[in-house]
Structures are given as structure tokens and as C-alpha cells.
Amino acid sequence: SHPANPSPSPSPDHITLLGTAYPRDRWTNVSPSIQAKLGRGLLTVPNHPLRIIKLRIEQYLNETRPGTDPLLAPRAFAIVDSLSPVVTVQQNFDSLLVPADHVSRQPRDTYYVNQNQVLRCHTSAHQVQTLREGHDAVLIAGDVFRRDEIDASHYPAFHQMEGIRLFSHDTLAKYNPEIAGSPIFEQAGSPTYGETAAKQKSHTALAAAVVERDLKATLDGLARHLFGSEIQVRWVDAYFPFTHPSWEMEVLFHGKWLEVLGCGVVQQQILSNAGVENKLGWAFGLGLERLAMVLFGIPDIRLFWSTDSRFVSQFSEAAALNPGANAVKFQEFSRFLSRSKDTTFWLPSSGFEDNDFFELVRSIASDLVENVQMIDSFVHPKTGRTSKCFRVTYRSYERDLSHEEVNLLHNEIRNRLAADLKVELR
Ligand code: FA5
Ligand code: MG
Structure with a gap:
């Protein structure tokens, strides 16, 4: 975890974040209230509901579950959860093929430390570096920061978990016999080389469909693992510069559809930039607060930052990680005026x-x-x-x-x- 939040900046020319001083410039827009959120380490607080959700996701992806039929096994996801939220503009945007003029880059939406560094706005910022390390399956968790609207489900600091899974032809064929005799990549010049709504240019339609099916089955299964088989889930087509095709998953919560994650087939360009060859794969990024709000019935996203012991004391990590455990619903400790x-x-x-x-x-x-x-x-x-x-x-x-x-x-x-x-x- 990160060191406790540091003392104020040593000089007006620098901003201190997690113990490191960064030069300020005209891009700097990290506010004191955000500075104070850095280093809180909510994912490491015992029994914190965000930590419980994180552990339950790890449990689902890394354990073979009796009575289920995983498309792909064994699921051995590496866990990466202590990377600093201060990242470069290159990591947060360029490495993910976000166009230079994309709205999300504007200081209106992003916290800039200075011209070259930002507080990561998603855990996707670490995709390329973790892929470079050679993982075929990885989970990346951490705090992320966005200048955003203010309501019960939006907060300028929140937590995401990223999952990435890569497949070689052999791993894909092992669990999907239909693909055994077929290539997963198109050769340039072939009549079926080219992007469609359903696939990237260099993927075969079959390989893209199998990866899509695995992605959606994995996340449908995750939703059932977290919320039980009654949970209602729907898939919505989406767009991200770093995946194609892309989707968002929504779950029914208090009679409304709540978006909980974005996902898709990783752009092949990102894999090749990360030195990965002859594999394709999927990625997802989910909002841990949104899932915890649904699972525990937590009505307001600010509560996750509460230091009132009546909050965390309501949750139990040990109980929540029991197979088949029913989540205890959060009891509001009085609603004030x-x-x-x-x-x-x-x-x-x-x-x-x-x-x-x-x-x-x-x-x-x-x-x-x-x-x-x-x-x-x-x-x-x-x-x-x-x-x-x-x-x-x-x-x-x-x-x-x-x-x-x-x-x-x-x-x-x-x-x-x-x-x-x-x-x-x-
Ligand atoms: C992303 O951040 C993409 N990086 C997700 C992704 C990863 C797509 C990998 C494809 C491949 P998005 O901006 O939609 O996507 O955010 C993902 C999730 O974070 C949302 O579904 C939501 O659950 C959560 N989220 C977004 N903004 C907030 C906020 N202000 N407060 C709380 N949760 C939020
Ligand atoms: Mg979204």
C-alpha cells in the first residue's frame, strides 16, 4: 500500500503526492481534496466492502468452482494491486490508442499532475506494462480519479479492477474444439481481412466470436458469483479506443439499469506494441464501488470513504468469501437532514x-x-x-x-x- 498522505507541498512550485514532489505547471489541477484521498488504501482495509468485492472477483477468476463449466481453465490470474496512481500521459492515453484530441484528455475531465503526468483515470493505464511482463491473465486493481459529476453513483475518486486474458491458438482450441482446424488471424490480402462491427481487421470472425463468447460468459458468471443467479444483466454495445468490439455490462439495481463495467476484444495494435505475438484476447474494467453498492445495498458512493466505524464494522470479509454466502445488507446508520x-x-x-x-x-x-x-x-x-x-x-x-x-x-x-x-x- 501507499504511504499515508503527505504533508503539504514543500514549495509552491511542486505538488507532493504519495511522498513524491512533482513540478507544477499550468496543467496542474489536482485539488487538495483529491490529494487527501491519495494513499487511503481502501482496498487494503480489512473488511472494507471494496476489498471484499475485489477478493470475491479474484476468488471467482482463480478458483475452479464445482458445478460450473468454465470455458477456459485453469484460470491463473496474476494480481497487480500496488501500482502508483500517478502515471504518465503516455500510459493513461497514448498506450491505449486514445486519439490526441479525445475529450477524455482535457483537463476538464482528468486530474493533471503536470503536463506529462496524470492521476490515472482508469486501470487500463497499466495494460501495456503488465502485458510486457508476459502475463496471459492478469487482474489490476487500484484507485482511479476523474473530474466528474456529483451524485450517488459518481465520485471523483473511485476504484477499478481490470482483467486481461490472452489466448494463443492452442489455448483457444483446447477449450473450443471448433477452432482447432481454423486460423485465428487473417492474412492481409485475404478477402476476409478487414474490420467489421464484430471483429478487428486481422482477426478471423470465428476467433473473435469465441473470444467474445468467453468474455461474456466470464462476466455473466462473475455477476452470478457476486449477486446470485437472480441478478438481471444486459449487454450494451459500446466504444473504447483500446478494444473492438466493445460492450458495457449493466445490472438491474433499484429498478434502474446501472452500468458496472466496460470491456471488449483488445486492439491487436496494443498487443503488438507490448511485444505480444500470435495471441489475441479480451479485457474488462469494472467499477468496484458500483458492484459493492449493488451487492450490499450501499445507497451513496461517499460512504466508502467514511471513517465512521459504524460503516466498515457492518461487513465481514471471512463471511463474504464463504461459498454461497449471502451478502449482508448495509443498514444505514441514520439519515441526517x-x-x-x-x-x-x-x-x-x-x-x-x-x-x-x-x-x-x-x-x-x-x-x-x-x-x-x-x-x-x-x-x-x-x-x-x-x-x-x-x-x-x-x-x-x-x-x-x-x-x-x-x-x-x-x-x-x-x-x-x-x-x-x-x-x-x-
Ligand atoms: C473505462 O474506464 C475503461 N477503461 C473500461 C475498459 C477496460 C474497457 C478494458 C475495455 C477494456 P468507463 O469509463 O466506462 O470505462 O468506466 C468503467 C467503470 O468504472 C464504469 O462502468 C463504472 O462502473 C465505473 N465508473 C466510471 N466513472 C465512475 C465514477 N465517477 N464514480 C464511480 N464509478 C465510476
Ligand atoms: Mg462507461
């Missing part, structure tokens, strides 16, 4: 992003804010200016907030809005 306040303003003519507002709210109200919702937006017919109204809902998990306290927070937000984001308050 919530207070909502609206704020309305004219945007500056350019340069305002909703995420800037969310981050500002976080930086002032921290975990006392439960939800931020845009409730109105319109363009003035004469001046062409845009007005937005956001509703900020405040609620603590530890106590009732007073009117005065909420007013102070809200006024501070309004002052900083005008000063830092150049809006005109209404």
Missing part, C-alpha cells in the same frame, strides 16, 4: 465547464455535498448569454447540518464562483 440551495448565474462568454463548478463545490463543501444537479439552463434571446441554475444538496453522514453552516458553505461557493470562474451571479 438534507438541505438544498440553488444558485443561478450568467456564464462568462467562454471557458466555463460544468465540471469546474462541481469541483469548486467539492473543494468547499467536501463530503457534506450529496448531489449537484443542473435544474435550469437557457440562452437570453437578446444578449445571447447563457444562464444556468444548479441545485446543491447538502447532507452529512454524521450529523444534522445547521442552517447557518449550510449558508456559510453556500455563500463561500457563490463568492468563489464569481471570483474564480468569472460568472455573474444572479
Whole structure:
């Protein structure tokens, strides 16, 4: 695990993250509240629900389960879970074929340490380095960071687990006899060489279909392992620069479809860049909070960061890892009063992003804010200016907030809005 969160930066020219000082530049946008989340090591806290989910996934992928018929065995996934979340732009984006102008690279969405380094926004950032080490099956777990919206299922720091599985022709044929006499790669110049909706250009349609089937069977099986056979799952077509074809898996939770993971067939270019030859494979990246919320009925993503012992004491790693164990449902330790306040303003003519507002709210109200919702937006017919109204809902998990306290927070937000984001308050 990482060292405890460090003292403030040694100089205004540097930002200290996990004990290392990094030069600041005009890209630096890691906020103090995010800095404070680094090194919390939630995946190493005994009985923490995120750790339980991680262990249950490892258990599913690495143990042969009686009564199931794994498409591929033995499943020997290497576990990689102590890599620093500070990665290079190359790792987080370029190594995954993310185009230079892709939206996710913008400082609007990503925490930049400086021009060359970011807080990883997904565990996929480590795909190439782990593949280079020669693993055919690997699980990568860790904390990831994104400037994102604020609600019960989105938080700027969360946890992902990445799974990668590669197959040679022989491993694929061993468990899928239909492929024994057929190639897995197309030769350039062959009439079937070329990308389709279902496959990459250099893959045979059969090999791509077998890998897709294994991927979906693995993840359907994982969902049943975690949630029981009653769980409702659906597959949605998706797009990622680093996989093709790609999907997202959603599970039914409280009557709504909740996206829990993205996955697909790994771009062959990534494998060859990592020095892998004559193999193809799949990868997935799942959100551990989303799975834990479903499994334990945890209503709000902020709770994972709670230091209130009434949170972690409700969960038991030993019990949860028993085969056939039923997950104990989380009992809310009282819901305190919530207070909502609206704020309305004219945007500056350019340069305002909703995420800037969310981050500002976080930086002032921290975990006392439960939800931020845009409730109105319109363009003035004469001046062409845009007005937005956001509703900020405040609620603590530890106590009732007073009117005065909420007013102070809200006024501070309004002052900083005008000063830092150049809006005109209404
Ligand atoms: C990715 O991050 C891809 N790297 C996943 C992937 C890996 C695809 C390998 C293909 C191959 P996405 O941005 O959809 O994809 O995030 C994956 C999961 O992380 C989501 O399904 C969700 O469960 C979780 N997640 C995303 N944003 C947040 C957030 N702000 N708070 C909590 N969980 C989140
Ligand atoms: Mg997604």
C-alpha cells in the first residue's frame, strides 16, 4: 500500500503526492481534496466492502468452482494491486490508442499532475506494462480519479479492477474444439481481412466470436458469483479506443439499469506494441464501488470513504468469501437532514465547464455535498448569454447540518464562483 498522505507541498512550485514532489505547471489541477484521498488504501482495509468485492472477483477468476463449466481453465490470474496512481500521459492515453484530441484528455475531465503526468483515470493505464511482463491473465486493481459529476453513483475518486486474458491458438482450441482446424488471424490480402462491427481487421470472425463468447460468459458468471443467479444483466454495445468490439455490462439495481463495467476484444495494435505475438484476447474494467453498492445495498458512493466505524464494522470479509454466502445488507446508520440551495448565474462568454463548478463545490463543501444537479439552463434571446441554475444538496453522514453552516458553505461557493470562474451571479 501507499504511504499515508503527505504533508503539504514543500514549495509552491511542486505538488507532493504519495511522498513524491512533482513540478507544477499550468496543467496542474489536482485539488487538495483529491490529494487527501491519495494513499487511503481502501482496498487494503480489512473488511472494507471494496476489498471484499475485489477478493470475491479474484476468488471467482482463480478458483475452479464445482458445478460450473468454465470455458477456459485453469484460470491463473496474476494480481497487480500496488501500482502508483500517478502515471504518465503516455500510459493513461497514448498506450491505449486514445486519439490526441479525445475529450477524455482535457483537463476538464482528468486530474493533471503536470503536463506529462496524470492521476490515472482508469486501470487500463497499466495494460501495456503488465502485458510486457508476459502475463496471459492478469487482474489490476487500484484507485482511479476523474473530474466528474456529483451524485450517488459518481465520485471523483473511485476504484477499478481490470482483467486481461490472452489466448494463443492452442489455448483457444483446447477449450473450443471448433477452432482447432481454423486460423485465428487473417492474412492481409485475404478477402476476409478487414474490420467489421464484430471483429478487428486481422482477426478471423470465428476467433473473435469465441473470444467474445468467453468474455461474456466470464462476466455473466462473475455477476452470478457476486449477486446470485437472480441478478438481471444486459449487454450494451459500446466504444473504447483500446478494444473492438466493445460492450458495457449493466445490472438491474433499484429498478434502474446501472452500468458496472466496460470491456471488449483488445486492439491487436496494443498487443503488438507490448511485444505480444500470435495471441489475441479480451479485457474488462469494472467499477468496484458500483458492484459493492449493488451487492450490499450501499445507497451513496461517499460512504466508502467514511471513517465512521459504524460503516466498515457492518461487513465481514471471512463471511463474504464463504461459498454461497449471502451478502449482508448495509443498514444505514441514520439519515441526517438534507438541505438544498440553488444558485443561478450568467456564464462568462467562454471557458466555463460544468465540471469546474462541481469541483469548486467539492473543494468547499467536501463530503457534506450529496448531489449537484443542473435544474435550469437557457440562452437570453437578446444578449445571447447563457444562464444556468444548479441545485446543491447538502447532507452529512454524521450529523444534522445547521442552517447557518449550510449558508456559510453556500455563500463561500457563490463568492468563489464569481471570483474564480468569472460568472455573474444572479
Ligand atoms: C473505462 O474506464 C475503461 N477503461 C473500461 C475498459 C477496460 C474497457 C478494458 C475495455 C477494456 P468507463 O469509463 O466506462 O470505462 O468506466 C468503467 C467503470 O468504472 C464504469 O462502468 C463504472 O462502473 C465505473 N465508473 C466510471 N466513472 C465512475 C465514477 N465517477 N464514480 C464511480 N464509478 C465510476
Ligand atoms: Mg462507461
